[in-house]
Amino acid sequence: MATIPLVERELSAKELSVRPVVWTIAGSDSGGGAGIQADLLTLHDLGCHGCSVITALTAQNSVAVTAVEPVSAAMLNAQLEALKADLYPSAVKIGLIGNQQQLEFLADWLGDNLPGVPVILDPVMVASCGDGLQSREEAPETDDVKGKPCLDFSPFVGKISLITPNKAELARLTGELLADDDALVIAADRLWQRFGGSVLAKGGDCPWQQPRAKDLLLLGDIPTISPLHRRQGFWLSGERVATAHNHGSGCTLSSAIAAFVARGLVLPDAVLLAKAYVFEGLRQASAVGKGPGPLARTGIPESLTAMASIYPLHESRSHRLPTKGFTRLGRNLGVYPVVADIDMLEALLEAGAKTIQLRIKGEIGPGSPAEADIIRAIELGRQYQARVFINDHWRLAISYGAFGVHLGQEDVDTVPLDAIAEAGMALGLSSHGLFEALLALELHPSYLALGHIFPTTTKEMPSKPQGLETLALLTKIVSTAVPTVAIGGIEAGNLPKVAATGVDNIAVVRAVTEASDPAAAFRALADAWENRNAR
Ligand SMILES: Cc1ncc(COP(=O)(O)OP(=O)(O)O)c(N)n1
Numbered sequence: 001m002a003t004i005p006l007v008e009r010e011l012s013a014k015e016l017s018v019r020p021v022v023w024t025i026a027g028s029d030s031g032g033g034a035g036i037q038a039d040l041l042t043l044h045d046l047g048c049h050g051c052s053v054i055t056a057l058t059a060q061n062s063v064a065v066t067a068v069e070p071v072s073a074a075m076l077n078a079q080l081e082a083l084k085a086d087l088y089p090s091a092v093k094i095g096l097i098g099n100q101q102q103l104e105f106l107a108d109w110l111g112d113n114l115p116g117v118p119v120i121l122d123p124v125m126v127a128s129c130g131d132g133l134q135s136r137e138e139a140p141e142t143d144d145v146k147g148k149p150c151l152d153f154s155p156f157v158g159k160i161s162l163i164t165p166n167k168a169e170l171a172r173l174t175g176e177l178l179a180d181d182d183a184l185v186i187a188a189d190r191l192w193q194r195f196g197g198s199v200l201a202k203g204g205d206c207p208w209q210q211p212r213a214k215d216l217l218l219l220g221d222i223p224t225i226s227p228l229h230r231r232q233g234f235w236l237s238g239e240r241v242a243t244a245h246n247h248g249s250g251c252t253l254s255s256a257i258a259a260f261v262a263r264g265l266v267l268p269d270a271v272l273l274a275k276a277y278v279f280e281g282l283r284q285a286s287a288v289g290k291g292p293g294p295l296a297r298t299g300i301p302e303s304l305t306a307m308a309s310i311y312p313l314h315e316s317r318s319h320r321l322p323t324k325g326f327t328r329l330g331r332n333l334g335v336y337p338v339v340a341d342i343d344m345l346e347a348l349l350e351a352g353a354k355t356i357q358l359r360i361k362g363e364i365g366p367g368s369p370a371e372a373d374i375i376r377a378i379e380l381g382r383q384y385q386a387r388v389f390i391n392d393h394w395r396l397a398i399s400y401g402a403f404g405v406h407l408g409q410e411d412v413d414t415v416p417l418d419a420i421a422e423a424g425m426a427l428g429l430s431s432h433g434l435f436e437a438l439l440a441l442e443l444h445p446s447y448l449a450l451g452h453i454f455p456t457t458t459k460e461m462p463s464k465p466q467g468l469e470t471l472a473l474l475t476k477i478v479s480t481a482v483p484t485v486a487i488g489g490i491e492a493g494n495l496p497k498v499a500a501t502g503v504d505n506i507a508v509v510r511a512v513t514e515a516s517d518p519a520a521a522f523r524a525l526a527d528a529w530e531n532r533n534a535r
Pocket residue numbers: 336338357359391392406407408409428429430449450451459485487507
């Protein structure tokens with residue numbers, strides 16, 4: 001099936017026809033900076049086809065909201081039914097809801113008609129110019145952000161994937177007075193417990209967060225992310241952009257999240273990309289009217305500098321950052337076989353492998369044959385002057401002076417990384433998507449594995465295959481910082497397409513281990529990889 005490339009912005013007519021459909025259910029901003037207008041610009045810019053369900057008309061410009069008029073219940077229903085009949089969505093973003101009656105209707109309608117479709121709810125209550133956006137009787141004018149919520153969002157409980165309140169909205173939704181990060185965490189947690197799904201509590205309007213702004217991401221029980229990160233909280237810390245031109249930033253963020261989710265990214269990856277998109281949009285924003293101007297539309301973010309830094313809420317990995325760095329490697333590691341058998345490891349070294357991994361799963365007892373294999377693999381590495389990585393068994397790797405260790409995300413919280421660095425060893429880390437890649441980068445590994453690219457039977461994976469487009473995007477984002485290794489389902493037939501993503505290296509299991517002649521299969525892959533740019 002043709003898809004729209006995540007990294008190339010020139011789209012062919014065919015690619016345009018495969019844009020995923022995303023609905024924005026929101027208010028019209030006559031000024032063009034926020035609401036439906038911002039959402040449609042965002043969705044188009046991010047390769048989606050945006051459809052709109054208008055909840056309310058607002059008369060506004062860049063300095064004030066002068067009138068708000070909810071559409072009738074019949075009109076709301078007609079828009080939803082028209083779209084459902086022909087333009088079924090891959091994701092839905094909800095912004096301004098005109099009144100309580102609309103809210104209740106929407107919650108029921110979405111539950112009944114779009115089961116399983118991801119819904120991103122931006123609980124819009126106040127425009128960036130400070131004016132309330134619900135009709136007057138719904139939102140009595142007040143400066144007190146702790147006041148009663150304008151709307152009762154409880155009909156959405158259990159029906160949304162993500163809710164994205166800013167500080168003022170979080171305060172109103174929870175009735176909490178928010179004056180510091182501790183209060184923000186408590187309030188976001190309450191919302192999380194109440195709504196299910198995930199919460200992104202935005203910190204841009206938290207005056208105490210200086211010089212960086214931090215959003216709190218509380219992830220729900222998402223089956224397609226690592227169990228390690230389900231029901232966990234993370235701070236996403238980003239540079240504040242000094243600009244007055246931020247009109248529609250919340251709308252842009254939530255519609256960008258919906259766009260990336262519709263394009264198949266898991267929620268935490270979609271949130272990070274959307275945050276980077278808003279960051280770039282703010283950096284390049286300029287005035288249109290007399291007040292705050294709209295964000296620029298700058299396409300899918302590809303730069304590491306636009307990405308937020310991630311810190312687990314309950315534990316900072318930073319204190320485990322080794323003072324000594326891990327061995328630095330050049331970009332080119334050669335085709336990287338991952339094997340469980342010591343004789344095969346030797347045969348592949350003989351065939352010219354310069355980077356190789358011994359991957360023996362399970363406990364290894366002292367004096368066991370598996371321990372002997374690890375010792376032998378390390379010796380062979382010295383003999384053949386190759387980079388031999390030991391998977392998982394870091395104690396043995398340190399004891400016998402291996403070149404390096406390969407660890408998964410689940411290991412980095414328990415393994416003393418200092419000991420690996422102090423031993424002068426290299427560290428390879430796994431990642432399954434952007435969120436994990438950025439988490440891993442905080443530890444400055446020697447290389448970063450990006451997987452799994454294609455379906456694999458070698459290992460049971462909770463995540464979906466990343467595919468070539470995501471691999472290309474991840475490579476663009478991280479490869480300025482670390483050598484990259486693609487893994488998962490890679491073999492001679494798909495090697496040219498993998499090479500075209502720009503990833504630095506490939507790692508393979510079955511393509512070598514299941515070949516009738518593993519050494520010959522390795523040599524053929526190595527030859528194809530070395531000559532990848534010559535074809
Ligand atoms: C090069 C390379 N990339 C990824 C992995 C996977 O490692 P991990 O996530 O620790 O899973 P296991 O291999 O331990 O099952 C790898 N081994 N090598």
